[in-house]
Amino acid sequence: MSTHRIGLIGCGGIAGAWIRAVAEHDECQIDWAFDLDAEAATRRAEEVSGQAITDLDKGLASAVDLVVIGTPTSSHPTLVQQAATAGKHVMCEKPMALGLDDCQKMIDACEAAGVQLAIGHSLRFWGAFLKTRKLIAEGAIGTPVSGSIDRLGTAKAQAAEEVEPAADHWRNDPANTGGHALEGFIHELDFTRSVFGDVATVTCEIGEERAVDGFVSPQIIQGVVGFENGAVVTTRTGSTVGVPTRGYWIAGSEGGLRFDGWGGPVELYRRDAKDVELVACEQVYAYHLELKDLTDAIDGVHARPENDGANGLANVSLGLALYRAYETGSRVSFTDGVADLPQGYRNLKY
Structure with a gap:
């Protein structure tokens, strides 16, 4: 049994x-x-x-x-x-x-x-993300000081007059999903926090979906996240027309890491090496590792799972801060890694 x-x-x-x-x-x-x-x-x-x-x-x-x-x-x-x-x-x-x-x-x-x-x-458990976190923990690039985290889909050019109303599905309403920063990009926000630590400030601009020259320009969210340790990371999500843009890089005090695919390889740039080193990643099933991490916590192997409730709250906080910063046109500050948001704040529009 x-x-x-x-x-x-x-x-x-x-x-x-x-x-x-x-x-x-x-x-x-x-x-x-x-x-x-x-x-x-x-x-x-x-x-x-x-x-x-x-x-x-x-x-x-x-x-x-x-x-x-x-x-x-x-x-x-x-x-x-x-x-x-x-x-x-x-x-x-x-x-x-x-x-x-x-x-x-x-x-x-x-x-x-x-x-x-x-x-x-689950994203933090996929091969390239897992390997990147391990390399950083081992000191391969020194202290992470900056980064760029992009999750942008590639859209086809679509004439504005051809756009059909969104299907009646719960995912199409930000009142149900919290918007893409919460529904999808929150994976990358979680990974970013796992590398850089507690967030201190957020600014954001959103290019809302609109007609440009008779064609649809899809939504794009671009944020700048400042961390308590002084690190600064740019974050981007949404869609671009025709341009493949997914990619991740992290710069440290002694080197850097970059990758595109979730399964790797990870490019390792060391300060004392002329050539980039390609680091292979384990071909893992992230959901299995995630489940194992939880059952280990249940069994007392460790006190809490990596993705515990406090971590989940902090990720939602960061996602909501992006929307709040855009709405107000002001930087959102954080206290102990959690955004200073109005009581009951939700994203209902973007």
Whole structure:
């Protein structure tokens, strides 16, 4: 019998990633799959030879000790608090929540129940990101002092008159997702914080989607993030027409690192070397490493998972700070790594 019995909450696309992660973990099994859509629950349950359920209370009353939540962001706070009250450890997909108040409620509920909480920032566990963090920890480039983190999609030129209304899907409304800085780019924001530490200030400009010369210019978000240690990083996300722009570089006091693909290789520039060194990366499955990190915390191997609730809150804070800085035209300051935002602040527009 597996050590950790798991309930899957939400049977959309991301559920497949977690099913594979559990399959690669020798001490885990999925007992049931929950979704309000009975057909979706049945499909996922059949993949794992588990039970399909549409009554979450029934699942939380079962013997599972861990739940994986992969539902729309707005549902995360309620589901995490419900699972914690039932005594279940929680892996909750990113972003943690749409506002800092809800993030804190999730943390408080899990701490009160004595259960572990991890937030699904998987990017830091993919090969190139994992290798970069390891090289920095080993001192390969000295102290990181600056960087550029770009996650920009390539769009085709589209005439403004040909644009169709967005489909009626929850992801198309920033009131449901928090905007792309939270829904997608929060992965890179998490990685950036894992390298540079606590954020001190943020400024941001957003090129909003608009018609230019009869064609659609897609949204692009460009931020400058200052850290408590004095480091400065530029961050970019959105889309550009025709130009492939994804890439990551980090400059240190004694060298630098750069890569494009998540699987590597990583280019290592040492101060005493003439040529760049190509560093191979392990071909890992990030979701498996992420799950293992959580189960190790549950088993007492370490106190908390890397992606604990406090880390998830700090990432949401950074994403929201980008929007707040653009809205106000002013720099957003941080206290102890968390943005100084108005109570209840959300991004509802961009």
